[in-house]
Amino acid sequence: xxxxxxxxxxxxxxxxxxxxxxxxxxxxxxxxxxxxxxxxxxxxxxxxxxxxxxxxxxxxxxxxxxxxxxxxxxxxxxxxxxxxxxxx
Amino acid sequence: xxxxxxxxxxxxxxxxxxxxxxxxxxxxxxxxxxxxxxxxxxxxxxxxxxxxxxxxxxxxxxxxxxxxxxxxxxxxxxxxxxxxxxxxxxxxxxxxxxxxxxxxxxxxxxxxxxxxxxxxxxxxxxxxxxxxxxxxxxxxxxxxxxxxxxxxxxxxxxxxxxxxxxxxxxxxxxxxxxxxxxxxxxxxxxxxxxxxxxxxxxxxxxxxxxxxxxxxxxxxxxxxxxxxxxxxxxxxxxxxxxxxxxxxxxxxxxxxxxxxxxxxxxxxxxxxxxxxxxxxxxxxxxxxxxxxxxxxxxxxxxxxxxxxxxxxxxxxxxxxxxxxxxxxxxxxxxxxxxxxxxxxxxxxxxxxxxxxxxxxxxxxxxxxxxxxxxxxxxxxxxxxxxxxxxxxxxxxxxxxxxxxxxxxxxxxxxxxx
Numbered sequence: 145x146x147x148x149x150x151x152x153x154x155x156x157x158x159x160x161x162x163x164x165x166x167x168x169x170x171x172x173x174x175x176x177x178x179x180x181x182x183x184x185x186x187x188x189x190x191x192x193x194x195x196x197x198x199x200x201x202x203x204x205x206x207x208x209x210x211x212x213x214x215x216x217x218x219x220x221x222x223x224x225x226x227x228x229x230x231x232x
Numbered sequence: 233x234x235x236x237x238x239x240x241x242x243x244x245x246x247x248x249x250x251x252x253x254x255x256x257x258x259x260x261x262x263x264x265x266x267x268x269x270x271x272x273x274x275x276x277x278x279x280x281x282x283x284x285x286x287x288x289x290x291x292x293x294x295x296x297x298x299x300x301x302x303x304x305x306x307x308x309x310x311x312x313x314x315x316x317x318x319x320x321x322x323x324x325x326x327x328x329x330x331x332x333x334x335x336x337x338x339x340x341x342x343x344x345x346x347x348x349x350x351x352x353x354x355x356x357x358x359x360x361x362x363x364x365x366x367x368x369x370x371x372x373x374x375x376x377x378x379x380x381x382x383x384x385x386x387x388x389x390x391x392x393x394x395x396x397x398x399x400x401x402x403x404x405x406x407x408x409x410x411x412x413x414x415x416x417x418x419x420x421x422x423x424x425x426x427x428x429x430x431x432x433x434x435x436x437x438x439x440x441x442x443x444x445x446x447x448x449x450x451x452x453x454x455x456x457x458x459x460x461x462x463x464x465x466x467x468x469x470x471x472x473x474x475x476x477x478x479x480x481x482x483x484x485x486x487x488x489x490x491x492x493x494x495x496x497x498x499x500x501x502x503x504x505x506x507x508x509x510x511x512x513x514x515x516x517x518x519x520x521x522x523x524x525x526x527x528x529x530x531x532x533x534x535x536x537x538x539x540x541x542x543x544x545x546x547x548x549x550x551x552x553x554x555x556x557x558x559x560x561x562x563x564x565x566x567x568x569x570x571x572x573x574x575x576x577x578x579x580x581x582x583x584x585x586x587x588x589x590x591x592x593x594x595x596x597x598x599x600x601x602x603x604x605x606x607x608x609x610x611x612x613x614x615x616x617x618x619x620x621x622x623x624x625x626x627x628x629x630x631x632x633x634x635x636x637x638x639x640x641x642x643x644x645x646x647x648x649x
Contacts, residue, residue, distance in 0.1 A: 183634075190486065194475075
């Protein structure tokens with residue numbers, strides 16, 4: 145069993161985590177005309193890289209959404225980034 | 233030299249000390265140019281080359297394969313063949329495959345050991361049985377075969393399953409496709425390879441595509457580990473690695489790669505003669521001719537290109553299996569492996585142009601590529617030869633993601649693929 149690091153809870157079993165998609169996609173600007181191709185690319189197309197990958201993950205028990213960088217071939221975790229901002 | 237396989241030729245060769253058998257395909261050096269290059273020497277690539285040569289008369293074809301024939305997902309599946317789908321488009325596609333499989337051993341003169349032992353989907357409540365009746369009606373309308381079984385009939389066909397009253401998921405009934413079953417995965421690859429080679433197709437193994445040669449946005453060749461090879465048309469049948477070629481050629485795909493695991497047990501005396509599937513238990517199994525139980529389940533939850541198994545899904549599948557058929561709890565596993573499958577948002581394949589002129593795609597089969605090999609090859613050959621879709625492959629064009637005419641089998645037939 146591999147373990148991933150939740151920025152809130154720390155190291156937990158991989159089965160507690162949900163892969164939510166590729167990180168860094170930008171939603172089309174709906175103030176302008178958006179073509180079907182642009183919507184489709186945003187909604188469906190993914191880079192699906194072999195090797196270094198930057199992904200959005202959710203830790204299901206605490207619902208923390210965060211970014212994880214992984215190597216999709218070796219399955220090594222290269223780092224996690226917190227998306228949550230601390231309240232002022 | 234003996235070329236065809238028959239009882240007569242085996243006897244004839246027996247008298248000559250079996251000295252007349254020859255390797256069944258050549259290992260040619262790549263020519264500098266071909267009419268069509270198929271990237272990927274798995275089942276789909278080999279079948280495509282065979283149907284291009286046979287149905288369309290195109291002989292100047294090369295298949296480039298980075299490893300050995302059928303060493304990817306073709307050699308890593310659970311060999312199930314079925315067409316129990318919901319939408320008419322899917323029934324037409326997968327049933328074409330079953331029909332081609334039915335004639336394949338004779339057509340290729342190579343025994344692919346297609347055993348139509350029945351594909352039995354178990355259901356565990358009255359509500360599930362109503363959904364099964366709906367699925368049966370859809371399959372019958374789609375032109376495939378389907379029948380409902382009650383618990384008594386299931387007990388007769390597969391007594392090894394769990395019929396106890398305290399079972400986690402008691403068996404209420406099943407939907408069976410009698411024409412479904414299993415095949416010999418390696419034989420499918422080797423049979424197509426032998427037949428394609430006999431028609432003049434160059435099968436080039438250990439030849440990895442390193443880059444594509446684009447001229448004015450048109451694909452003209454591939455840079456391989458054996459040097460550049462040019463062609464006027466290209467077909468990619470590379471399953472879980474489709475996104476890597478997309479990156480080289482500059483297009484994108486709605487595909488995420490995952491590992492799918494499977495397991496084989498030690499050989500046993502016959503215990504089951506159908507393919508038994510239960511979505512509730514998250515496991516399915518059949519028994520091979522050698523006696524090993526071939527066990528499969530759902531996808532891994534973490535996207536991956538690593539062709540190896542891991543513990544969480546192994547535990548989920550095997551714990552499901554031993555509740556599904558408790559008598560198998562002490563059976564030992566012999567092998568355990570994973571293949572990299574190409575999952576699309578609607579769990580249906582992509583057949584069509586890539587977006588780069590000259591390059592066409594046959595991918596996105598997800599966890600169900602093996603059963604679709606003959607149809608995938610047949611339809612992809614039609615597309616590569618004519619530049620146009622066969623009516624059966626047209627609904628699976630990648631443009632469906634722009635028009636939103638999805639064929640969502642993941643939701644409709646509830647098959648995790």
